Every structure is written in C-alpha cells, then in structure tokens.
Amino acid sequence: MALSRIAKPQFNPYGDDAPQPERELGPWPAPVATAPLRARLQLPGSKSLTNRELVLAALADGPSLLRAPLHSRDTALMIEALRALGTRIDEVPGDGEYGADLLVTPGELSGGVSIDCGLAGTVMRFLPPVAALALGPVAFDGDPGARRRPMRTIVDALRALGVDVNDDGRGALPFSLYGTGAVEGGELAIDASASSQFVSGLLLVAPRFTRGLTLRHTGERLPSLPHIEMTIATLADRGVEVANPEPGVWVVPPSTIAARDVDIEPDLSNAGPFLAAALVAGGSVTVTGWPAETTQVGAQMAVILERMGATVTRAPGELTVTGTGAIHGIELDEASELAPTVAAIAALADSETVLTGIAHLRGHETDRLAALATEITAVGGDVTETDDGLIIRPRPLRGGLWHSYEDHRMATAGAIIGLAVPGIEIDDIATTAKTLPQFVELWTGPRMGIVPTPPTSGLL
Numbered sequence: 001m002a003l004s005r006i007a008k009p010q011f012n013p014y015g016d017d018a019p020q021p022e023r024e025l026g027p028w029p030a031p032v033a034t035a036p037l038r039a040r041l042q043l044p045g046s047k048s049l050t051n052r053e054l055v056l057a058a059l060a061d062g063p064s065l066l067r068a069p070l071h072s073r074d075t076a077l078m079i080e081a082l083r084a085l086g087t088r089i090d091e092v093p094g095d096g097e098y099g100a101d102l103l104v105t106p107g108e109l110s111g112g113v114s115i116d117c118g119l120a121g122t123v124m125r126f127l128p129p130v131a132a133l134a135l136g137p138v139a140f141d142g143d144p145g146a147r148r149r150p151m152r153t154i155v156d157a158l159r160a161l162g163v164d165v166n167d168d169g170r171g172a173l174p175f176s177l178y179g180t181g182a183v184e185g186g187e188l189a190i191d192a193s194a195s196s197q198f199v200s201g202l203l204l205v206a207p208r209f210t211r212g213l214t215l216r217h218t219g220e221r222l223p224s225l226p227h228i229e230m231t232i233a234t235l236a237d238r239g240v241e242v243a244n245p246e247p248g249v250w251v252v253p254p255s256t257i258a259a260r261d262v263d264i265e266p267d268l269s270n271a272g273p274f275l276a277a278a279l280v281a282g283g284s285v286t287v288t289g290w291p292a293e294t295t296q297v298g299a300q301m302a303v304i305l306e307r308m309g310a311t312v313t314r315a316p317g318e319l320t321v322t323g324t325g326a327i328h329g330i331e332l333d334e335a336s337e338l339a340p341t342v343a344a345i346a347a348l349a350d351s352e353t354v355l356t357g358i359a360h361l362r363g364h365e366t367d368r369l370a371a372l373a374t375e376i377t378a379v380g381g382d383v384t385e386t387d388d389g390l391i392i393r394p395r396p397l398r399g400g401l402w403h404s405y406e407d408h409r410m411a412t413a414g415a416i417i418g419l420a421v422p423g424i425e426i427d428d429i430a431t432t433a434k435t436l437p438q439f440v441e442l443w444t445g446p447r448m449g450i451v452p453t454p455p456t457s458g459l460l
C-alpha cells in the first residue's frame with residue numbers, strides 16, 4: 001500500500017489545541033457527512049489553463065503576468081521545465097487566495113537539459129514540441145506511472161516534422177530529442193485518439209514553426225474536445241487565429257504569440273467533488289469565482305449534477321448545487337476528466353449509470369476504468385467495465401481501503417463515496433497534490449463544514 005507523503009493539513013481540523021494525528025504516514029479516513037452542508041468556497045486556478053498559459057507565455061514576444069495561477073505538482077513541473085529550457089519565471093505578489101502570481105519572461109530556448117514530467121500529461125505532451133525549438137538535446141522522463149502513458153503520437157509527430165528523437169521503440173517515456181532551434185512545420189497527420197493533448201501540444205507551439213502547421217487527426221475518435229477548444233481560445237487571446245475548416249483539421253499560421261497578462265479561472269474540474277458533496281451530503285455548496293463563460297470541461301458538471309438529481313442555481317460569479325435527497329443514475333458519453341467524480345456519485349445512486357466514450361481514460365494517471373471498477377467493487381458496489389466505459393448499478397456499499405493509484409481523481413472519488421459510507425479510508429490522499437494540494441484542507445475545513453473523522457487505523 002502506498003503511504004501518503006504530505007497529507008498533514010496546514011491547519012488542525014481537530015481544533016487548535018488537539019493533538020494532530022500522524023496521518024501522513026497512513027491512510028486518510030474519509031469523513032462522513034453528518035449534517036447538510038452550507039458551504040461556500042473558491043477553488044485554486046485551473047491546471048489546464050495555467051499550464052497552457054505558461055507555455056504560451058514562454059513562447060510569447062514579451063513578458064506575461066499570470067494572475068491567480070494554480071500552484072500544484074503539475075504546474076511546478078511545468079515551471080521547472082520551462083526554466084530549464086531558458087524561460088525566466090518569477091513569483092510576484094498577487095491578489096489570489098492560493099499563492100503568488102507568475103511573471104513569465106521568455107528567453108532563448110536552449111537544450112542540454114533533462115525534463116521531469118512527473119505524471120503530468122500536460123508536461124509530457126506540451127513540452128516536447130517546445131523542446132524541438134530549443135538548441136541542443138533535451139531528455140524527457142517522469143514517474144514510473146508516466147512511462148505507461150501514451151506518447152507514441154508525439155514521438156512520431158516530431159519525427160515526421162524532421163526532429164531527431166531517440167527512444168527505446170516503445171513510443172513512451174523516457175526519450176530524448178535533439179532540437180536544432182527551428183521546426184519548419186507544414187502538413188502533419190496524427191492519430192490523437194489516445195489523448196487530445198497530442199493536438200493541443202502541437203497547436204500551442206505551431207505558430208513558432210517556420211511554415212506554421214496544418215494538423216489532421218486521422219484516428220477514429222477524438223477525445224476531450226473541450227480541451228482542444230481551450231487551446232484554440234488561449235491562442236486566439238494571444239493573437240493567433242487557428243482555423244478549423246473541418247472536424248479534425250486545424251490550420252495554424254506562422255505568427256507571433258502576443259505577450260499578455262491573464263487571469264486564470266478557478267479549476268472547475270477540481271470543483272466537481274465539492275459540488276458533488278451537496279448531492280451526497282445534502283444541503284448546498286456554492287463555488288465562487290465561477291466564470292460566466294469558459295472553455296473548461298468542468299463547467300459541464302452543473303448539467304451533469306442536475307441530471308443526477310441536484311438543483312443548480314447561478315448568480316453572477318458563482319454556482320450553487322443543492323442536494324434534493326435523490327441521486328439518480330445517468331447515461332453519459334465522453335465525461336473526460338470528470339468521469340471519476342461522476343462514477344463516485346453513480347455508486348451511491350438509485351438507478352443504473354452508463355458511461356461511454358472514455359476508453360482513453362485507460363491512459364490517464366492510471367487505467368481509470370479498471371481502477372474505478374476495482375475500487376467500487378471492493379467496497380461492495382456493482383460495476384461492469386466495458387471496452388469504452390463503465391456500467392454502475394445500485395448496491396449498498398461498505399467501508400474499506402480505497403486505493404488511489406497515484407491518481408488525484410481516484411483519491412477524490414473515494415472521498416465522495418466516504419461522505420455517505422462510513423469506514424472508507426483513502427490510501428494516498430496526498431496524491432491530490434497533483435492538481436489540488438489544498439484538498440484535505442478545503443474538504444475538512446470550515447468553509448465546507450465536513451467534520452473530519454479521526455483516524456482509526458494505519459497509524460505508526
């Protein structure tokens with residue numbers, strides 16, 4: 001069993017003077033909701049927006065200020081890698097509740113460095129095309145779990161663009177490439193059915209290719225389309241107009257990427273478990289800083305939760321989810337990174353849930369279909385894993401050890417179930433630091449009003 005690394009919260013949820021259990025050394029007892037919620041909170045910045053804006057700022061024609069960015073493991077890895085490649089990134093005081101703003105000053109991109117991708121899809125898929133613009137060798141590797149995430153499309157794409165890539169033939173991390181300081185670009189066909197990040201990674205850098213890029217997706221399915229739309233929107237905000245003449249084809253002209261100060265929206269996918277809590281515990285959860293318009297897929301959570309039984313209301317800059325006492329199953333195609341949250345709610349529902357179109361989740365932080373089926377079944381649930389999704393049927397659940405598989409969204413899925421099922425313990429809650437280091441602090445803090453359960457096992 002993996003032991004938590006940093007689960008000790010920054011404040012003492014048991015009361016100021018109460019002894020803090022050494023729970024960072026054991027499983028985290030997911031708190032059970034004992035009363036309806038009346039929560040109001042803002043989430044830290046979006047991972048997807050922060051890492052896109054970091055890349056674009058590093059390639060821009062002058063300094064950019066990122067206001068209220070996410071500070072988490074995935075963004076720290078991106079910052080470290082861009083600094084290694086020659087970008088100056090300074091933390092400067094800002095108004096954000098969750099850490100400093102980032103001032104990004106582009107520099108000449110140079111190689112001779114090794115990049116640690118951790119388990120971050122955005123780092124491993126967005127940075128190889130950036131490194132191809134650097135002068136010199138750049139080596140890429142990551143966590144053991146990163147070596148099984150799909151990378152062949154990026155390796156093949158870079159080779160097709162004339163970049164010298166050395167790998168062991170598996171089409172996976174680790175590999176290295178030799179940047180010559182320029183990429184000509186032109187026409188390129190790729191199969192992006194394993195991840196939209198292959199498309200996003202190429203589009204983000206393509207304005208800097210000498211001839212731009214005409215990119216064609218040749219595979220059967222294109223997952224996570226909202227994330228590609230987010231990429232196109234962030235480019236447009238910096239003056240790069242990406243044409244999309246037909247589905248699966250994008251044309252990026254060679255162009256300057258404009259420097260720009262940008263407000264990073266709160267992470268709406270990370271808001272998902274908090275909003276789900278209203279459905280499971282009853283009462284209401286209000287997430288503030290909710291954008292009026294967004295390309296974040298997490299915004300779909302409002303519609304999904306409504307279909308699953310919640311009442312959803314909006315006011316300017318906020319969204320409130322209120323539980324009605326009922327949790328219904330749902331049929332949902334392409335739930336993208338929201339799937340683990342939806343699956344956790346579904347395990348507590350009164351009717352069947354059918355999730356389809358998410359085969360590519362097998363290449364996420366872990367094989368999420370297998371992980372969700374295994375863990376929900378282990379606590380008494382009834383789950384069938386299909387080729388491209390999950391079928392989850394109602395059945396009473398019981399407590400037990402919930403494994404996270406180094407996957408932040410598996411950990412938070414366990415926490416959602418734990419609200420309704422006594423005795424759920426998460427083996428590695430610290431894995432939430434990938435995109436939300438404050439998870440425990442927020443989940444059991446005064447703004448959520450969920451009372452933490454003292455640990456009963458796993459302590460040294």
Ligand SMILES: O=C(O)C1=C[C@@H](OP(=O)(O)O)[C@@H](O)[C@H](O)C1
Pocket residue numbers: 047048049121122194195196197200223224227336337360
């Ligand atoms: O571009 C992005 O920021 C992301 C794209 C999606 O990846 P896939 O297309 O691999 O699902 C999503 O699941 C991931 O969490 C973030």
Ligand SMILES: C=C(OP(=O)(O)O)C(=O)O
Pocket residue numbers: 119120121122337364365409435
């Ligand atoms: C799939 C995810 O992450 P990554 O960016 O590492 O692909 C995710 O956050 O759900």
